[in-house]
Amino acid sequence: MPDLTLHGYWRSSAAWRVRIALALKGLPYATVAHDLRTGAQAAAAYRACNPQGLVPALDTGEGQEAPLTQSLAIIEWLEETQAQPALLPADPLGRARVRAMAQVIACDVHPLGNLRVLKALRGDLGADEAQVAAWLARWMGDGFAALETMVAQWGGAFAFGDAPGLADCCLVPQIYAARRFGVGLGAYPRLVAIDARCAGLAAFAMAHPAAQADADPS
Structure with a gap:
């Protein structure tokens, strides 16, 4: 899998979900922090990654125009690209x-x-x-x-x-x-x-x- 970079904030519940999924699957990743208390997520440079100006966003390292956004969508992508250990049942x-x-x-x-x-x-x-x-x-x-x-x-x-x-x-x-x-x-x-x-x-x-x-x- 290409190098992954997670944009998040330490106390964001949504970013935390993705961190757990990455850790359960044993996937290494870099992090970029955006302090929600100061409004860092609203900066124009970050909105180029996530038009909502929210965390998380996951740069998949695969050269797409924009990283993945929305925590459940990111975790589903991880599940589809790194099947084991599974986070969803088989049936x-x-x-x-x-x-x-x-x-x-x-x-x-x-x-x-x-x-x-x-x-x-x-x-x-x-x-x-x-x-x-x-x-x-x-x-x-x-x-x-x-x-x-x-x-x-x-x-x-x-x-x-x-x-x-x-x-x-x-x-x-x-x-x-x-x-x-x-x-x-x-x-x-x-x-x-x-x-x-x-x-x-x-x-x-x-x-x-x-x-x-x-x-x-x-």
């Missing part, structure tokens, strides 16, 4: 279920709590911190409740079955975000257990925000 029904679990987080939960939305709540709508906290708890809680049920149906040691995969790539960063914002996790014991199990794997430790070169000093 179509299982693959659809895992994609649905991943999208609960990536499409329905995470977008409502990312930095640009929280800035809009505070700045454009005048929400105070209690209102922001209630907003986060509502949408994370809805997503976690659905995932807890899905894991009860289809999970094993991990979100789906007994090997880490795409759903875990999305779940672990969202659990981190919940703890960061003080969202209670007591109603989701299966999700908490999966997060703890993932934390014991080297790939997840390598991808953790604290292990990134651009992370704030602890």
Whole structure:
């Protein structure tokens, strides 16, 4: 596989998903950091890589006009070009279920709590911190409740079955975000257990925000 370069930010949940996938597949990559707090992702040079001005973006090193964008699309590309270890089940029904679990987080939960939305709540709508906290708890809680049920149906040691995969790539960063914002996790014991199990794997430790070169000093 050509040399890979991941554009991201240490605490971005979406970039973190891709880091986990790269680590699970054992793929080396270079990194370029864009500090979301300073608006670095909005710079014209980066928008040439990602017209949305968001992270992540993955330069595949294959000479395309623009890198790949959107975390799930990037991970699907990794799955198609580096099949093992697989992040999706072999059977179509299982693959659809895992994609649905991943999208609960990536499409329905995470977008409502990312930095640009929280800035809009505070700045454009005048929400105070209690209102922001209630907003986060509502949408994370809805997503976690659905995932807890899905894991009860289809999970094993991990979100789906007994090997880490795409759903875990999305779940672990969202659990981190919940703890960061003080969202209670007591109603989701299966999700908490999966997060703890993932934390014991080297790939997840390598991808953790604290292990990134651009992370704030602890």
